[in-house]
Amino acid sequence: MNECTHDCSTCGESCASRETPQSLQEPMNAWSDVKNVIAVVSGKGGVGKSLVTGLLASAAKRQGKETAVLDADITGPSIPKLFGVEQAQANADERGLLPIVSDGGVKLMSINLLLDNATSPVIWRGPVIAGVVKQFWTDVCWGGVDYMFVDMPPGTGDVPLTVFQSLPVKGIVIVTSPQELVGMIVEKAVNMAEMMDVPVLGIVENMSYYVCPDCGAKHAIFGRSRVREIAARHGISNVAELPMDPSLANACDNGSIASAEGGWLDAFLAKLASELEQNQG
Numbered sequence: 001m002n003e004c005t006h007d008c009s010t011c012g013e014s015c016a017s018r019e020t021p022q023s024l025q026e027p028m029n030a031w032s033d034v035k036n037v038i039a040v041v042s043g044k045g046g047v048g049k050s051l052v053t054g055l056l057a058s059a060a061k062r063q064g065k066e067t068a069v070l071d072a073d074i075t076g077p078s079i080p081k082l083f084g085v086e087q088a089q090a091n092a093d094e095r096g097l098l099p100i101v102s103d104g105g106v107k108l109m110s111i112n113l114l115l116d117n118a119t120s121p122v123i124w125r126g127p128v129i130a131g132v133v134k135q136f137w138t139d140v141c142w143g144g145v146d147y148m149f150v151d152m153p154p155g156t157g158d159v160p161l162t163v164f165q166s167l168p169v170k171g172i173v174i175v176t177s178p179q180e181l182v183g184m185i186v187e188k189a190v191n192m193a194e195m196m197d198v199p200v201l202g203i204v205e206n207m208s209y210y211v212c213p214d215c216g217a218k219h220a221i222f223g224r225s226r227v228r229e230i231a232a233r234h235g236i237s238n239v240a241e242l243p244m245d246p247s248l249a250n251a252c253d254n255g256s257i258a259s260a261e262g263g264w265l266d267a268f269l270a271k272l273a274s275e276l277e278q279n280q281g
Contacts, residue, residue: 032142043185048206054257071110084255104258126158171201202238240268
């Protein structure tokens with residue numbers, strides 16, 4: 001508390017208002033050392049948020065970084081399937097829950113890695129779901145991690161708020177698609193980040209175009225891209241566009257996201273890492 005310069009009992013003012021706001025961040029697991037937490041968000045579902053999370057984590061691991069994915073989409077988890085570990089079961093020891101490590105070396109934790117049946121629905125209310133997300137941070141022995149990507153549920157509800165308040169999020173990546181309606185919802189995600197004082201590290205537009213395998217021409221299946229207009233409006237310079245590519249769909253279906261080729265997010269990740277370093281400096 002800051003020291004008062006007067007007798008509060010005579011003026012009726014409360015010194016409580018002078019207290020420094022209490023942090024709501026949860027303590028990291030004692031056996032963990034996570035340097036950068038990056039939330040991957042979207043204004044709505046179905047735009048490829050988990051795909052982008054998987055691609056970023058795989059790219060970071062290929063670049064020699066210790067990488068993890070915290071699957072915060074409790075009611076719609078897809079990270080285990082993307083990395084081919086959907087049949088795995090997470091164990092625990094005296095240090096806490098142990099993440100599953102994919103064949104590519106990415107550490108993973110998802111509610112599906114704790115359920116007896118991956119197809120069992122999670123029918124929980126918001127506070128319970130938010131509590132599980134916190135436990136993935138406090139109770140999982142992540143070890144040393146350079147980049148942790150948090151695969152968020154869509155929207156701006158309980159879980160995104162919990163992640164922003166409870167985890168030391170260094171920045172967010174927003175995922176969108178070309179439709180004008182989705183572009184409008186992206187504005188909500190950008191505005192939420194600004195309200196929570198969390199930097200936007202970049203925007204990835206999924207399903208941005210399709211390349212004809214015969215002539216090589218690009219086709220905007222879902223209409224003209226507006227992602228760079230939105231990014232410019234908010235001063236966001238780091239933008240990437242992902243194509244509609246059958247190889248990506250196959251990689252997701254086969255649980256081999258780490259082997260997806262194309263390098264679409266390599267430059268995006270490099271710029272993201274550079275911005276994180278500048279912010280820390």
